[in-house]
Amino acid sequence: MCEGFEGFMRLIKLVRDERVRGASWCGEKVVEAFLVLANKCVDLGKYMPIAVREALASNPTMASIYNVTYIASKLSDDREALINAMRRLKDYFRSAKELxxxxxxxxxxxxxxxxxxxxxxxxxxxxxxxxxxxxxxxxxxxxxxxxxxxxxxxxxxxxxxxxxxxxxxxxxxxxxxxxxxxxxxxxxxxxxxxxxxxxxxxxxxxxxxxxxxxxxxxxxxxxxxxxxxxxxxxxxxxxxxxxxxxxxxxxxxxxxxxxxxxxxxxxxxxxxxxxxxxxxxxxxxxxx
Amino acid sequence: MCEGFEGFMRLIKLVRDERVRGASWCGEKVVEAFLVLANKCVDLGKYMPIAVREALASNPTMASIYNVTYIASKLSDDREALINAMRRLKDYFRSAKELxxxxxxxxxxxxxxxxxxxxxxxxxxxxxxxxxxxxxxxxxxxxxxxxxxxxxxxxxxxxxxxxxxxxxxxxxxxxxxxxxxxxxxxxxxxxxxxxxxxxxxxxxxxxxxxxxxxxxxxxxxxxxxxxxxxxxxxxxxxxxxxxxxxxxxxxxxxxxxxxxxxxxxxxxxxxxxxxxxxxxxxxxxxxx
CATH class of the missing domain: 3.40.50.10470 (Translation initiation factor eif-2b; domain 2)
Incomplete structure (x- = not known):
């Protein structure tokens, strides 16, 4: 049972269809997608491999997606660490450009x-x-x-x-x-x-x-x-x-x-x- | 008195306004313009310098126009030679591409x-x-x-x-x-x-x-x-x-x-x- 998977996929689909906004926007949307999943999905361990595959396939050119997904997959056994990392990555996308x-x-x-x-x-x-x-x-x-x-x-x-x-x-x-x-x-x-x-x-x-x-x-x-x-x-x-x-x-x-x-x-x-x-x-x- | 000068200028204006067809088309139109002038203008000697200036200004990038105009100006004292040269240049534009x-x-x-x-x-x-x-x-x-x-x-x-x-x-x-x-x-x-x-x-x-x-x-x-x-x-x-x-x-x-x-x-x-x-x-x- 994985409430939130639908919401995850909705955000991933936005990334797949996006044509103007670049790698930062797409990376941030993938962060949001993992946050939805981490917050709502009971069977997180079972659904993470599928989520990782879908995220990576949404735009194979963008390494930002690769890296967000890499961090998420490394933390897939620890819901709290995953949520924490994704929240900080959300801030990252907001502040990195300014740096x-x-x-x-x-x-x-x-x-x-x-x-x-x-x-x-x-x-x-x-x-x-x-x-x-x-x-x-x-x-x-x-x-x-x-x-x-x-x-x-x-x-x-x-x-x-x-x-x-x-x-x-x-x-x-x-x-x-x-x-x-x-x-x-x-x-x-x-x-x-x-x-x-x-x-x-x-x-x-x-x-x-x-x-x-x-x-x-x-x-x-x-x-x-x-x-x-x-x-x-x-x-x-x-x-x-x-x-x-x-x-x-x-x-x-x-x-x-x-x-x-x-x-x-x-x-x-x-x-x-x-x-x-x-x-x-x-x-x-x-x-x- | 120069009947044909208006017709000459009408053709020159076509060249000036042309945006798709290239140097051959433009050169051929300038040939036609000089033919109109040579056939109709009584005061050819007086009007040729003006005609030459207008022709050259119609598109300064295109050397085809320069060369047609050069040949025309060299023959401006000999109406028959001018008409003859322009007729042969008309054929030139038709046949040169094939060569x-x-x-x-x-x-x-x-x-x-x-x-x-x-x-x-x-x-x-x-x-x-x-x-x-x-x-x-x-x-x-x-x-x-x-x-x-x-x-x-x-x-x-x-x-x-x-x-x-x-x-x-x-x-x-x-x-x-x-x-x-x-x-x-x-x-x-x-x-x-x-x-x-x-x-x-x-x-x-x-x-x-x-x-x-x-x-x-x-x-x-x-x-x-x-x-x-x-x-x-x-x-x-x-x-x-x-x-x-x-x-x-x-x-x-x-x-x-x-x-x-x-x-x-x-x-x-x-x-x-x-x-x-x-x-x-x-x-x-x-x-x-």
Missing amino acids: VAKNAVGIISGNVMTISYSSTVLTVLTKVKDGLGKVYVMVSKPGGEGVVMVKRLRGLGINAVPIHDTLVAKYVTHVDNVVMGADAIGKDGCVINKVGSYTLALLANQAGVDTYVATEIIKYHPERTCHNIEILSREFTVEGYGEVKEPVFEEVPTSLIKALITDYGITSPMYEDLLEMYRNFIKDYLTS | VAKNAVGIISGNVMTISYSSTVLTVLTKVKDGLGKVYVMVSKPGGEGVVMVKRLRGLGINAVPIHDTLVAKYVTHVDNVVMGADAIGKDGCVINKVGSYTLALLANQAGVDTYVATEIIKYHPERTCHNIEILSREFTVEGYGEVKEPVFEEVPTSLIKALITDYGITSPMYEDLLEMYRNFIKDYLTS
Whole structure:
């Protein structure tokens, strides 16, 4: 008997269907799902393996989901510890972005280019807003979440403009730095992000402009390089044509990333440094 | 007194307002405009300088217009020679694409990627269609003419698919060659084409895929490198946001072009070879 399993699955389904909000939002929803389960399910031990499988399948690209699920599965024998850890992870998702933003001060400034919508990048740009010039935002088709980003930034008084994805080569020569979010960080420091991110980082590199990734360490995948992280494909409409199925994410290799700005510090994309940050994070949230 | 000047300007205005059809179509319309003028204008000598200025201003990016206008201006004292040259240029625009296509046989085959809509590339792909696999067409925002290209290709039974512009990095690794048209060829062999072309050629280069430019030699600009060819900007709508003003074209540097496939032969983008082809073309159409 497992009251709450239905509620768990309802939240997991939200994650599966989500198309705009990123890895933080999805991770937080999975935390909420485990909280519902831990609070209500009598047969927790029996249902946890199923819950873990469903959570992991909801979006295999996002390491935030992997890590929340990893912590939950480790605590599946101790309901109170599980509830405690999930509550603290809920706070984590609220506060980590602000820590990332603090670490970005002095790095992200001037004219900036970004891609798509990332709540972490939005928090960063809000924090450093007084030092910003113009913010060029790739529209980021398919999906076009860049328009959401532009509207939020303009709402904050930041001089953000959308650019069509083909215009990156031109405008990236006008900026001081590129900042993007991450849907996952591979174990060697590569980054999985919205399609177009590799092109953006490559063109920035060609123009001598540094690319920074602003991301919570919870998105680090301790076991997989980006090549081994499954990339989701979805149906999108090409205006005037019809449906096409295209991958939503792609890999940005470590060679194109100047540094990762995380809630646990700033690091060049190096295996050892990232792993240490990640271990500190797991220690902070697995033991209380 | 210049009957026909109004008709001339009507055609020039069509060129100025044209947004999908490329350099060949525009060049042909300018030819028609000079034919109207040559056939009807009594004070031809007096009106030619104005006509030349208006023609050149209609689209400063397109060297085809420059060359038609150059030939017309050289013959402005000899009405019959002018009419004769313009008639032969009209035929040129009809037949040159087919010559380009013939030269592309044995070069363009297998899986191919292209960008935007180019009538020259369309003629090439039609010619080599039996050797084609899948043709990936960048949607090419702003404008999105790639969708027109896909529809025409599919109408010919070619397996063409549109891809969003951010997907180039992924799919370019699946193709055997890239082929694009040109709005202008700079005097050193660089190419001006729809925005996104530089990114496409660069990503192809990174993936070890050759980029070919299929173009009539009339698009060669004998006096200007790409840096010195004026790039048109236009207002475009970003869906969900509003109007933005963006350049329509950009430069593809010679280092990223494997060869130019022209109606006067195939050449690597070298100054001397191109200039010789161009001189042969001018000789063929300026003297009769």
